[in-house]
Amino acid sequence: MFIKKIKGLVVVFTLICLMFSLSACSKNNSTKTAPEAPQKEKGSPLVIGVLPDVDSIPLIIAEAKGYFDEQGVEVRLEHFKSAMERDSALQSGKIDGAVSDILAAAFANDGGFKVKITSLTNGTYKLLAGKGKNIDAVEKMKGKGIAISKNTIIEYATDKILEKYGVDPNEVNKVVVPQIPTRLEMLQNGKVDAATLPDPLASVAVKNGAKVIESTDRLGINPGVLLFSQEAIEQKGDEIKAFYKAYNKAVEFLNQNEKSSYIDIIIEKAGFPEDVKDIISLPEYTKAKLPSKEDFDGVMDWLVKKGLVKKAYSFDELVDGRFLE
Numbered sequence: 001m002f003i004k005k006i007k008g009l010v011v012v013f014t015l016i017c018l019m020f021s022l023s024a025c026s027k028n029n030s031t032k033t034a035p036e037a038p039q040k041e042k043g044s045p046l047v048i049g050v051l052p053d054v055d056s057i058p059l060i061i062a063e064a065k066g067y068f069d070e071q072g073v074e075v076r077l078e079h080f081k082s083a084m085e086r087d088s089a090l091q092s093g094k095i096d097g098a099v100s101d102i103l104a105a106a107f108a109n110d111g112g113f114k115v116k117i118t119s120l121t122n123g124t125y126k127l128l129a130g131k132g133k134n135i136d137a138v139e140k141m142k143g144k145g146i147a148i149s150k151n152t153i154i155e156y157a158t159d160k161i162l163e164k165y166g167v168d169p170n171e172v173n174k175v176v177v178p179q180i181p182t183r184l185e186m187l188q189n190g191k192v193d194a195a196t197l198p199d200p201l202a203s204v205a206v207k208n209g210a211k212v213i214e215s216t217d218r219l220g221i222n223p224g225v226l227l228f229s230q231e232a233i234e235q236k237g238d239e240i241k242a243f244y245k246a247y248n249k250a251v252e253f254l255n256q257n258e259k260s261s262y263i264d265i266i267i268e269k270a271g272f273p274e275d276v277k278d279i280i281s282l283p284e285y286t287k288a289k290l291p292s293k294e295d296f297d298g299v300m301d302w303l304v305k306k307g308l309v310k311k312a313y314s315f316d317e318l319v320d321g322r323f324l325e
């Protein structure tokens with residue numbers, strides 16, 4: 001009887017061990033065969049076109065300081081020498097967005113290519129007289145040759161400056177020179193009487209003897225913007241939001257640090273001439289915000305009067321503020 005009980009206990013013990021063993025095996029098999037969590041594929045970078053102007057400096061700083069990486073967004077800056085080259089790259093899909101202007105946004109949409117303005121930029125455009133040209137006032141520009149880029153923010157700024165002082169833009173000889181560095185060179189070599197240039201190349205011209213006659217910042221005009229294609233907005237919305245967080249951090253850096261601490265970075269990354277190191281004039285950068293309706297409407301009026309667009313777009317049609325904090 002006692003032996004039977006012992007045998008019974010052995011059987012029960014064996015069964016219990018077997019159950020634990022099977023359970024452990026089941027867990028081990030589950031661990032081994034469970035599929036790993038799928039890893040999110042890295043998307044294509046956010047590609048943004050920039051020009052050799054001060055509007056582009058916050059982007060250059062954000063790239064150089066690693067602020068884009070901090071926000072987990074891959075941003076690639078493409079450098080262009082003219083607005084025409086930049087706009088061509090945008091419409092061909094080579095870039096997602098650009099440091100641009102309200103005019104370019106209207107032109108693109110008017111041509112059937114959808115873009116949206118997402119914030120303004122901080123820059124200034126200066127009407128300069130060449131060295132030795134004896135021009136010291138806007139009124140003396142009548143009959144003179146002014147180097148510009150046609151149907152761009154440069155021509156708009158030039159016209160607004162002339163009109164402010166009662167000069168009809170048709171009373172000057174507009175010399176079309178799309179590439180900014182070439183325009184600077186022509187001014188410095190005396191091949192034109194005057195030119196409209198963005199900083200920092202305007203500052204280079206002044207160092208070499210040109211004279212600032214008037215500028216957009218003095219007149220309170222600011223048509224410079226950042227814009228993105230509709231496709232980029234729809235497909236890369238999270239990336240654009242992250243981009244703006246990095247942009248704002250770059251603005252903080254620029255406003256809190258001495259120019260000497262970052263000017264070498266700007267010269268290297270932006271391809272600015274070494275001449276700008278001691279003379280570059282920078283605006284007070286603002287964190288990303290929308291352009292003013294006054295600036296927007298001013299551009300639309302100019303475009304319609306010149307017959308450059310089929311219609312005047314409304315602010316809400318071309319401006320999208322969803323990505324700003």
